[in-house]
Amino acid sequence: MKQLLTEKPQALKMLDVDPPKIEWPHDVLVKMKAAGICGSDVHIYHGASPVATYPRVMGHEIVGVVAEIGKEARMVKVGDPVIVDQITACGECYPCKIGRPNICCNLKVRGVHIDGGYREYMTAPEDALHILPEKLAFTDAVMIEPMSIAFQACARAEITQNDRVFILGAGALGKSLIKAALLTGAEIIVSDVVDQRLEEAKELGVHHTINAKKENLAAKLKEYTLWGPTVSIDAAGFTGSLPLLADITCNAGRVITMAFLDEPSPVQQFKITAKELDIRGSRLQNNKFKEVIAAYKAGKIKIEGAVSHIYPFADAVAAFERIDSGDPTVKKIALAFE
Ligand code: MN
Secondary structure, eight states, X not given: OXXXXXXXXXXXXXXXXXXXXXXXXXXXXXXXXXXXXXXHHHHHHHTOOSSOOSSBOOOOSEEEEEEEEOTTOOSOOTTOEEEEOOEEOOSOSHHHHTTOGGGOTTOEEBTTTBOOSSBXXXXXXXGGEEEOOTTOOHHHHTTXXXXXXXXXXXXXXXXXXXXXXXXXXXXXXXXXXXXXXXXXXOEXXXXXXXXXXXXXHHHHTOSEEEETTTSXXXXXXXXXXXXXXXXXXXXXXXXXXXXXXXXXSOTTOEEEEOOOOOSOOOOOHHHHHHHTOEEEEOOSOSSOHHHHHHHHHTTSOOOXXXXXXXXXXXXXXXXXXXXXXXXXXXXXXXXXXX
């Protein structure tokens, strides 16, 4: 089978290797159908990921069909269309014991710490698979994973319909967050520096948009919320974003971080204390694939339309080069397998 290996940063190679075999009775062999390229994959390729190890088969937005099942596998059957959960956890540590395997102390993420789905076949335990909704194309179904990340951030923020939610950044992550946050019934305000993205945010149904380059962000937020947003979610992740959110978020509010930014962000502790801010990280997702799939099936969220380009898996190297070219029409690439 074909497998895209990141030997080391900046070194992608399409190799011919033997397909993996089922090793455990509850394992399932999945024939890949589509895999998304995420910003974090681009970081791994560039050597800019603080967590990835090499050599690595990337790919954590991975969908396919069940090709073979282990002797004791009962949760799926051959032919089922599935998405593979990206998380593997130890089950023994404190976060695992309290039901938060997404931040397991021995966390191994498919495509990051262990091999993922940029290959024609992979194995996974049956409980890592979620059956895809009917009528959702494989290349669109890769977006269930990014959507699950947005659901997690909203869950961490404990958004209710009385909240006023500010989302910093209307790129790919920001848009998934908008879709997830709108489900709560809260008022949503989004800022970005690109008008086009703000237009797209409006089309999704946000209540207010702010171009932070042209308008005074703090003044506008005051106008729209009076006391400041009760929830702020950082979908931009630059050195100044956390201090900014600590500044503009309402007393008793929640600030959600999502970036893997390595440089320090200078936040005045005084602001956190004086406002009793909750600053909470949100990583990956905890049991959110089911919620995303249920919301899609109920017609509450749209998953289609986010993928801008589809490349055959055989041309995966060219797909990464296209992203590196900085082409602004590239919003999301899905790799399609035969
Ligand atoms: Mn992703």
